[in-house]
Structure formats: structure tokens, C-alpha cells
Amino acid sequence: MTVIEVGREERGQLTLRQRWSHYLVLVYALTMLIVGVNLRDSLLYATVPYEDVRAGIRAFYPQGWLLDNQGDYVFRVRDMRRTDFKTTIQVQILPVSADSTTRNLLDNLLLTRAQIFGQYRQFPRAIFQLPDETPATSVNYTFVASQDDPFLESFPTVVAGQDVVILQREQAVIITFQASADEYDTLYPVFQTFLADLEF
Amino acid sequence: MTTTSRLITPPQEDEIYPYRRAWFSIAVESGILFVVTVAMFVTFRLLGVRFTPFIEQIVNLSVVLLPLVLWGVFSLRRELSVPLPRARLLMVLVVTGLAANAVGLPIADNIFQVDRWLPLADAPVRVVGYIITLGSLQEIIKYLVVRYATFPELLRIRADSVAYSAASAIGYAVIVNLRFALDTNTDPGTLALESFATFAFHLVASVIVAYGLSELRFSAPSPLLLPVMVVAAAVIHGAAIPIHAGLTNAGFSLAGSFTNPVFGLIMAVGLLVSIGSTMAFLFQRAEIAAQEARAESERAP
Numbered sequence: 001m002t003v004i005e006v007g008r009e010e011r012g013q014l015t016l017r018q019r020w021s022h023y024l025v026l027v028y029a030l031t032m033l034i035v036g037v038n039l040r041d042s043l044l045y046a047t048v049p050y051e052d053v054r055a056g057i058r059a060f061y062p063q064g065w066l067l068d069n070q071g072d073y074v075f076r077v078r079d080m081r082r083t084d085f086k087t088t089i090q091v092q093i094l095p096v097s098a099d100s101t102t103r104n105l106l107d108n109l110l111l112t113r114a115q116i117f118g119q120y121r122q123f124p125r126a127i128f129q130l131p132d133e134t135p136a137t138s139v140n141y142t143f144v145a146s147q148d149d150p151f152l153e154s155f156p157t158v159v160a161g162q163d164v165v166i167l168q169r170e171q172a173v174i175i176t177f178q179a180s181a182d183e184y185d186t187l188y189p190v191f192q193t194f195l196a197d198l199e200f
Numbered sequence: 201m202t203t204t205s206r207l208i209t210p211p212q213e214d215e216i217y218p219y220r221r222a223w224f225s226i227a228v229e230s231g232i233l234f235v236v237t238v239a240m241f242v243t244f245r246l247l248g249v250r251f252t253p254f255i256e257q258i259v260n261l262s263v264v265l266l267p268l269v270l271w272g273v274f275s276l277r278r279e280l281s282v283p284l285p286r287a288r289l290l291m292v293l294v295v296t297g298l299a300a301n302a303v304g305l306p307i308a309d310n311i312f313q314v315d316r317w318l319p320l321a322d323a324p325v326r327v328v329g330y331i332i333t334l335g336s337l338q339e340i341i342k343y344l345v346v347r348y349a350t351f352p353e354l355l356r357i358r359a360d361s362v363a364y365s366a367a368s369a370i371g372y373a374v375i376v377n378l379r380f381a382l383d384t385n386t387d388p389g390t391l392a393l394e395s396f397a398t399f400a401f402h403l404v405a406s407v408i409v410a411y412g413l414s415e416l417r418f419s420a421p422s423p424l425l426l427p428v429m430v431v432a433a434a435v436i437h438g439a440a441i442p443i444h445a446g447l448t449n450a451g452f453s454l455a456g457s458f459t460n461p462v463f464g465l466i467m468a469v470g471l472l473v474s475i476g477s478t479m480a481f482l483f484q485r486a487e488i489a490a491q492e493a494r495a496e497s498e499r500a501p
Binding site for chain 1: 312316332333336337343351427430
């Protein structure tokens with residue numbers, strides 16, 4: 001009995017040279033993917049060191065952000081390239097009495113901010129752990145911000161923020177992250193990187 | 201009396217070329233697209249003609265889909281009228297378009313996130329970054345589609361790789377332009393310039409990869425030739441994106457801020473003509489070398 005195979009397309013056999021060429025292109029593709037992601041991270045999450053010996057703080061803030069240490073905080077950095085709300089990371093140190101609790105501090109923050117920010121809303125507080133396993137408390141909130149310059153005629157921006165509060169040695173360290181609510185999740189890794197490198 | 205013989209040499213029957221001439225189709229499509237682009241630029245940018253937003257949206261979609269229509273008329277339709285048509289031309293175009301939409305653009309947006317860091321980087325970093333990310337990504341996707349759809353059995357002559365690579369380039373360029381047209385509120389004149397530049401960069405880079413594929417199919421080059429051609433295509437395509445943007449975008453001066461769209465158009469045309477003719481020469485040289493080698497082997501005892 002003879003078996004006749006019908007309908008099978010005859011495929012050309014690849015030579016060893018052709019195979020290796022194809023494999024090399026695949027290696028190139030994989031290499032470029034890894035190098036591309038690495039290049040992205042090195043530029044997107046590039047940092048600049050900052051040290052305040054008096055406050056005992058050492059940090060790495062995102063490259064290209066505007067540093068400001070003239071206010072009632074240790075330092076504040078803002079991404080001035082943003083057209084809506086300028087993404088902000090701020091470190092503040094407040095002296096507290098020995099019997100002060102985190103709750104007192106956060107209540108005080110709530111009262112202060114409710115007067116400064118429009119439509120300020122706070123979410124439930126949560127236990128937070130810094131990358132070096134220091135225990136802390138975090139609170140998330142939202143408010144509505146508008147451009148300082150009224151001639152820009154822009155719509156207000158909904159801002160999402162997070163305060164991380166650490167009580168130690170009769171002082172409270174308040175680390176704040178604020179970003180446009182639309183971009184909050186995208187930009188949060190910047191804050192996580194900042195927290196991972198922060199020393200106080 | 202002398203008589204002169206009046207013999208007439210019988211006409212030789214022209215040998216019918218059984219394939220569609222891919223280079224001719226590419227030249228015609230590019231030429232028509234260039235003319236339409238210039239006409240759109242003059243009409244909408246220089247003369248300032250404006251329509252209602254709805255009609256402009258329709259004009260924008262027509263501009264973006266024009267390369268596809270031209271390809272259908274001058275490549276696909278002509279392919280059907282030759283004795284030996286290329287079988288998977290439409291498939292390559294459609295699959296490349298789908299791959300661009302399903303793989304290329306999501307990787308560019310979500311993994312490389314080029315819009316977040318590349319436009320703001322320094323010029324050298326910007327060029328290198330675009331080569332590594334968008335240039336490589338786009339050329340590899342187009343290469344993979346052509347490679348798995350056609351190689352090696354559907355590459356019967358060298359020009360086959362040009363025809364299939366051009367189809368993949370148009371498939372990818374149309375998707376990129378379609379997204380640009382739908383995501384931005386651009387006037388048809390600007391869109392035509394942008395669309396032509398994307399078309400030119402994709403076509404030029406794909407023809408470079410086509411040379412690597414055809415050499416690998418019909419000659420015995422080093423295994424490094426094809427990867428080098430893919431890298432060259434990625435470098436040219438990747439570098440062309442920021443350079444074109446730099447030429448086109450407005451620069452600040454004491455006189456004000458003006459865009460230079462003509463510079464971008466000149467660059468796109470220059471790249472298309474210079475690299476296109478160089479690659480056509482290399483293809484022709486490879487074909488002549490192959491014919492000479494064949495004749496030599498036939499003469500040998």
C-alpha cells in the first residue's frame with residue numbers, strides 16, 4: 001500500500017548560516033530590550049545627593065527637580081517641568097514632646113492642611129514600614145490645587161498626596177509626596193526610590 | 201542590375217518578466233505621496249485653508265490611509281496581473297500592522313515609556329535612546345514578520361524581499377500615523393508632513409533589512425550580515441526620529457519662535473532618495489555578481 005500525502009507545503013530547509021543569522025538577530029533584540037529598560041531607569045530615576053548636616057538628613061532626590069530649603073521644612077524638591085501640579089517631595093522635622101503620639105501629630109496636620117488646601121480630604125491612616133524596616137504611619141489625602149498665577153487661566157488640578165510620619169528622639173520626621181492624581185500611581189515609584197535612599 | 205536583398209530581421213519576442221517590479225512600485229508610491237504631501241502643506245499651512253473639525257478629521261484619516269491606498273493600487277493590484285505573483289504580500293502588511301498595534305506601541309508606551317524621558321534628554325542621549333528603544337523595536341518587529349511569513353521559500357528573487365519588506369513598512373507606518381492622527385488635534389498639512397516622514401523612515405529601514413534577507417537567501421554571506429543590517433536599520437530609523445523632530449520643532453530666537461516643517465520634509469526626502477538609491481544599487485550589484493558567477497560556473501568544464 002502506498003501512502004500519498006496531499007496538501008503539504010514543501011518548506012525550504014534553513015542552512016546553518018541562516019539559522020545563526022536569525023539567532024543573532026534575536027540576541028540583538030533581547031539585548032536592546034534589556035539595555036533600553038536599563039537606560040530608561042538610569043535617566044528616569046536618576047538622582048542627585050542632598051545632605052543637611054544640621055538636620056542630620058541625607059537623601060537622593062530626582063535629577064532636574066528644583067531644590068528649595070528656604071521654607072519651614074528641611075528641604076523640598078519639585079518637578080518644575082510638569083505643566084499641571086508640580087510633583088513635590090518634602091521633608092519636614094518638627095520637635096515634639098515625649099508624650100506626643102503620632103495621632104496628635106496627624107490630627108494637627110489635618111487641621112492645618114484643611115485650612116490651606118481646597119477640598120482637603122484625608123483617607124484612613126495606615127501602618128507603614130520604611131525600606132530599612134523603620135516603623136512609621138502613613139496617611140493619604142487629596143486636595144484641589146490651582147496655579148499660583150491667575151493669568152494662566154488653567155483648570156484646578158486634583159492632587160493626591162501621602163505623608164509618612166516617623167517619631168524618634170523627640171522629633172517627628174514628616175516625609176510628604178504630592179502629585180497630580182492622574183499621574184500619582186505612575187510617579188509613586190519615584191517616591192519609593194527616595195524613601196529607599198533616605199537616611200536620617 | 202543589382203538587387204539588394206531586403207531581409208528584415210524578425211522581431212525578437214521580448215522575454216516577459218514574470219514578477220512585479222518592486223522598486224518601480226516603491227518609487228511611484230513615494231513620488232505620489234510626496235506630491236500629495238507638498239500639496240497638503242501648501243493648501244493648509246501656507247494658504248491657511250481650514251475646514252470644520254469634522255471634515256478636517258476625515259481629511260486627516262484620508263492623509264494617513266493614503267500610503268495604504270497607493271500600495272493597494274501600485275503594488276497589490278499590479279501583483280495580481282503578473283504571471284508569478286507574490287503570495288503573502290497582503291498578509292505581511294496586515295500582520296505587521298496588527299503586531300505594531302498589539303506589541304510595538306504598547307512596549308514603546310508601557311515598557312520603554314519614551315515620552316517620559318527621551319524628549320527631555322540631552323541630544324546625544326536622545327539619539328542613542330531612540331536607536332536602542334524605538335528604532336530597534338520597530339525594525340525587529342518588521343523583520344520577524346517578514347522572516348516568519350516568507351523566509352526562505354517565498355523569496356524566489358532578490359526583489360521579493362524588497363516587496364515584502366516594503367509591505368511591512370507600510371503596515372507599521374500606517375498604524376503609527378493612524379494613532380498620531382487620532383490622538384492629536386493636528387491640521388492636515390502638518391499631519392501630511394509627519395505621515396510622509398514616518399513612511400519614509402520605515403521604508404528606508406525596511407529596505408536595508410531586505411538587503412540582509414536577500415543576501416542570506418541567495419548568497420553565502422557571513423552570519424553577521426543580517427544582524428548588521430538590522431542594526432543599521434535601527435540606527436538610521438532611531439536617529440532619524442529625534443533629528444527630524446529637532447529640525448521641525450520651533451527654536452527660540454530674538455525674532456520669535458517658528459516651526460520649520462520644510463526642513464523635516466527635506467530630510468525625509470533626502471533620506472528616502474539617498475538610502476533608497478544606495479540600496480537599489482547594492483541589490484543590482486548583488487544580482488549582477490550572482491549572474492556572472494552563474495555564467496562562470498556554466499562555462500567551467
